[in-house]
Amino acid sequence: MHSPAHRSYKHLQLLLFAFGIVVIATTAAESSSRPSIRAQFTAAEMFSIPIGEARRAGIAPRRLSGITVPHHLLAAGLIAQAFQAVESGRIKKVIVLFPDHFKRSSLPFATTDRPFDTVFGRVESSLPDVRTLLGARRLVGRSDLFERDHGIGAIVPFIRHYLPDARIIPIAVALRSQQADWDQLVAVLHSIVTEETLVVQSTDFSHYLPLEQATQRDQEVLNILASGDIASVARLRQPQHMDSRGSQYLQMRIQRDFFRSRPLAVYNSDSHAYADGRDGLTTTYIVQLYETDPPAQIGQDLPGSKVYCFAGDTLFGRGLLRILSTRDEQERFFRDARRVLNGCRLIVNLTGVVVPELPLKLEPMMLAMPSILTLEALKAINVVGVSLANNHTMDLGPASFDLMRRILSDVNIATMTHGEIVDFGGFRLTALTDLDNQSLRTEGVIGPDDIARLAASHAKPPLFAMVNWGTDYVNRPGPRQIELRSELRQSAVSLVIGVHPHSAASALDLLDGGGGISVHSLGNFIFDQTSRVASGSFLEVRVFEHGTYFARLVPHLNFFEAALQQR
Incomplete structure (x- = not known):
């Protein structure tokens, strides 16, 4: 004889079995009672041809x-x-x-x-x-x-x-x-x-x-x-x-x-x-x-679009000379950067003066970098343009500044001085600086005449502006930057890219209800400051043949600090 507990268990099994039959029967009945919606499109090639083309394009699946x-x-x-x-x-x-x-x-x-x-x-x-x-x-x-x-x-x-x-x-x-x-x-x-x-x-x-x-x-x-x-x-x-x-x-x-x-x-x-x-x-x-959790890597060109990247303060002098003293150190350093950049066309804020030979005596806040190392580095990371509109490119005077422009132009790197507009094909780019070390002005260098010249340029859209502005280590805009980016937007600039503060902004700011967009600071790219005080992001800009673009921030590691740790 079976115990009462055993009989209860068997009874429960029978109930669950019966319930399962009811569920299956109900589901089957529901399925049969729901007439299908007929296919709106019956020509299979309308779908099979683009599906085949997408398969042959070698698109990697993503989560x-x-x-x-x-x-x-x-x-x-x-x-x-x-x-x-x-x-x-x-x-x-x-x-x-x-x-x-x-x-x-x-x-x-x-x-x-x-x-x-x-x-x-x-x-x-x-x-x-x-x-x-x-x-x-x-x-x-x-x-x-x-x-x-x-x-x-x-x-x-x-x-x-x-x-x-x-x-x-x-x-x-x-x-x-x-x-x-x-x-x-x-x-x-x-x-x-x-x-x-x-x-x-x-x-x-x-x-x-x-x-x-x-x-x-x-x-x-x-x-x-x-x-x-x-x-x-x-x-x-x-x-x-x-x-x-x-x-x-x-x-x-x-x-x-x-x-x-x-x-x-x-x-x-x-x-x-x-x-x-x-x-x-x-x-x-x-x-x-x-x-979810996309890789911290720049995207590649796709049919109908090209990818450009913008990076913050870039220096191949001072403390960088110590960690880039050998060919092996240089290759390891640039390999890390290339892994993230993924071959994109890069435009940087070149912070300092490129010279054939470093002066014997440089004051601590005067920045210079040797031309041989700098040109090899810029080539290694696919730099196509540099902004020279910042508070350090005149550190050694006008003659050294002019020589730097010639050195960079000779290797087909586009240079942008204050107020100059350069055509990169899919977009136009101007560079401006609101700071000037020579006059000790920490803001206010960009004046009404600069804004008026941009407005009168009739540059083909989209027009971007790389602006050297802000306060060191402050990654959010203050009243002066908010005013400037509004004036730039009114002068047909649709993307404002801030550099100089050494600390990267965490988000893009919408301008004019969507008419423009701004990032206050890209922080440092290659600069001799550790993560205790500095950070950096790339701005990836996918430029479409349609005449538009899409921007996103891609945070990157502190390349200087990583190189120090590997020594």
């Missing part, structure tokens, strides 16, 4: 938590390249955010539990997560809008191909929805988003504008993305900036709150690039990747 892609199949290649970058093995479910193009939803958001048919097979919805969404009854409603909206129809074939085992949570975002609605949905998503979730934002950007206006609107969006200023997304205009502010806001909130991830814009193009001619109105595309 992405989100991507932003177009839904115009004119740009199907951009969609495929973004999905190709996803490390797909860990993704179990996909949230798809897209605009309710035809205004079918009566609530701020709509969803469906129906599966989607595609040319590659069926994509199932994540039923428990859809139920969770529908539980927010005044926020999310069930709708059949998914049958015809290309915002989802153009994306599900790519999901089926790249993530065949994933289930989706489709969310249509009403065009009239507001920030309060978006914030409420983020709260609901707390019980849905996991580490195995990919958020796909299906969004096209500026709509039906002449190319020049479209480029301006895209740059405003790119600046907001670069700054991470999520609240500014709500102030953008539909469809002049994008077709779904809500989708962009939700993507950035989800990525920040759940994955601590920031947007990285890797492609910016327009419909003219896929059709003959450049006349008429255009629609634009911005592809974004979201990666």
